[in-house]
Amino acid sequence: MTTVILxxxxxxxxxxxxxxxxxxxTGLIKELRARTAYEKPTTERKRKKAMAVAxxxxxxxxxxxxxxxx
Numbered sequence: 001m002t003t004v005i006l007x008x009x010x011x012x013x014x015x016x017x018x019x020x021x022x023x024x025x026t027g028l029i030k031e032l033r034a035r036t037a038y039e040k041p042t043t044e045r046k047r048k049k050a051m052a053v054a055x056x057x058x059x060x061x062x063x064x065x066x067x068x069x070x
Contacts, residue, residue, distance in 0.1 A: 002026060
């Protein structure tokens with residue numbers, strides 16, 4: 001359960017912004033959207049495989065030395 005306690009003299013808009021950030025960091029919104037609609041098992045496997053490939057490419061790209069600037 002995510003809670004945000006208002007600080008003294010803190011506007012409500014700022015507290016709402018903190019609340020949204022905390023919910024987003026926990027992944028609650030992502031999970032909620034995933035549960036609203038049924039996803040076929042084949043689609044789920046395809047999506048997870050694509051995410052794994054993207055993570056691997058990102059990891060490889062980070063491990064490479066930077067390109068020369070000249």
